Structures are given as structure tokens and as C-alpha cells.
Amino acid sequence: MNNERGRLINVGYRMLGSYSDAEDAASEALVRWYRLTEAERNAIDVPAAWLTRVVSRICLDVLASARVRREKYVGQWLPEPISGLGADNVTATDPADRVAQQESVTMALLVVLESLTPAQRVAFVLHDAFAVPFDEIATVLDRSPAACRQLASAARTQVHSRRSSADPREHDRVVRAFAAASGGGDIASLVSLLAPDVTLISDGGGVVSAARNPVVGSDRVARFIRGVAEKSRALEWSIESVNGLSGIVARSNRVVVGVMGFATSNGSVSDVWIVLNPDKLRHWR
Incomplete structure (x- = not known):
């Protein structure tokens, strides 16, 4: 069993x-x-x-x-969020069914499913x-x-x-560009990677500090991200698979303290989801 x-x-x-x-x-x-x-x-x-x-x-x-x-x-x-997909998360043998199961676990879809x-x-x-x-x-x-x-x-x-969708390779390219721009000095380069109506949501669950309300708009999101990057320079950041697509994982002394998922479309980031609640990160440890 x-x-x-x-x-x-x-x-x-x-x-x-x-x-x-x-x-x-x-x-x-x-x-x-x-x-x-x-x-x-x-x-x-x-x-x-x-x-x-x-x-x-x-x-x-x-x-x-x-x-x-x-x-x-x-x-x-x-x-x-879950790490990658892994064989345990895709059980179908038929190729079409496997694709359906893979797509059904992305952060973008799970967020939309909450509205049903x-x-x-x-x-x-x-x-x-x-x-x-x-x-x-x-x-x-x-x-x-x-x-x-x-x-x-x-x-x-x-x-x-x-739901927005993008080719996984294009999604990876945009996320890597986002990560590079987040730590750079030119905020304009970060804004250029964000959709005008981009939305950022962070989940701290009342356990750790997080934005209580969504942050909306490319300029506001860019400044929020730059502020987070400035305050978190001691953390180790890496590009990893988050629910089957490229995301960003933050660690402190090898312990995961934050996971960032994205939705990308037309070469830009349309949504950013930051999970900081430690209760939701235990499987990353």
C-alpha cells in the first residue's frame, strides 16, 4: 500500500x-x-x-x-510549494496524462484552483x-x-x-534574468522583466514577516524585491525546480527559509509567489 x-x-x-x-x-x-x-x-x-x-x-x-x-x-x-516534481508526483503512464498531471501541480494552477x-x-x-x-x-x-x-x-x-503559461525553457530564462536583476544595481532592468500589472503575494502565516496585502504593479514589485534582496544578502539564493518550473529558493545555514514561484508570459513575470511560512517549507528540509 x-x-x-x-x-x-x-x-x-x-x-x-x-x-x-x-x-x-x-x-x-x-x-x-x-x-x-x-x-x-x-x-x-x-x-x-x-x-x-x-x-x-x-x-x-x-x-x-x-x-x-x-x-x-x-x-x-x-x-x-513542493521541490521539483519527482517520480512520486507523476503517476500516469500515458504521455498525455503525464503532461496533465505535471501541469496540474504548478503554483500558477494551484493558485487558480483556490478560486473554485x-x-x-x-x-x-x-x-x-x-x-x-x-x-x-x-x-x-x-x-x-x-x-x-x-x-x-x-x-x-x-x-x-x-492561468498564464509559458514554455519551461522560456520560463527558466525569465526567472534567471529576474534573479540576476534582483541583486543588481539598476532597478530599471528589473522593472523591464515585470509585466505592468504584475502581482506579488507573500505568505508568512503570521509566523515570519511578510507583506499582508498583494503588491501590484511593476514599479512597486521591483522596489519590494530590491528591498528584500538588500535585507537578505546573508542568505544563499539558488534557482531550483518549484512545482515543476524554475523558481528561487533561499537558505540560511543550509535551511530553506523561503521559496519563490513565478508565472511568466510573453517574456515577463506576471506573478510572484513567496512562501515564507516555515510550516509550509518542512518538506524542503
């Missing part, structure tokens, strides 16, 4: 945006499996499908309560990322297959309207 636990965490992470919560959901699903009698387990034709349904229902409940919890969250809330209703998010993740048929999704959401199809379609429309 170790392989199943990893797969369930993958499903849960995309639904919840929190690796820690996804681990808890996967563990709970497996506990429910082992609580079944041997006869009950033998009566289940596809254990993996059963576990997917159970973890999805658990995530649905967590999503419903998460909105209340996040209203009390100090400052801005961002998804918990719990039912929309579950339907979208199960169908678009894991190719679960709508007949099975219907058993999770307790709705008709047609209704689940509509939920996924509405989610897909919202995702495509709000």
Missing part, C-alpha cells in the same frame, strides 16, 4: 494545495481501508478506485472547512489530472455524471481564463 499512499497524496495535494493536509487525507483513507473486514476488502473489485473515492470525499470535507480556516489566516494564503468551489475543484482534478470517469466522480460528489461534467467544464473555463 506504500505506492497507493503516494498516489493518494498526489490526488490530495492537487485538491488541497497543502502537502501536509494531503498526507493526512491519504493516511485517513488507508486507515478506513484497513478497518474493513477481509470479506469487505475482497468484495471491492478495484481497491485503487475505492481509495481514490474515499480520499476525494475526505478532501471535499477539508476544502469546505478550509475556507473558514483561511479567513482567520494571518496575511495572504498560498499553496504549499470545492465540488468544481474535485471534479476538475479527478477528471483533468487523473482521467477519472465522470461516472466515478459522481459517486464522490453525490451528483449525476452530467452535473459533474458541468462542474469540471466550469472549472476548466475559469482555469484557462486566469
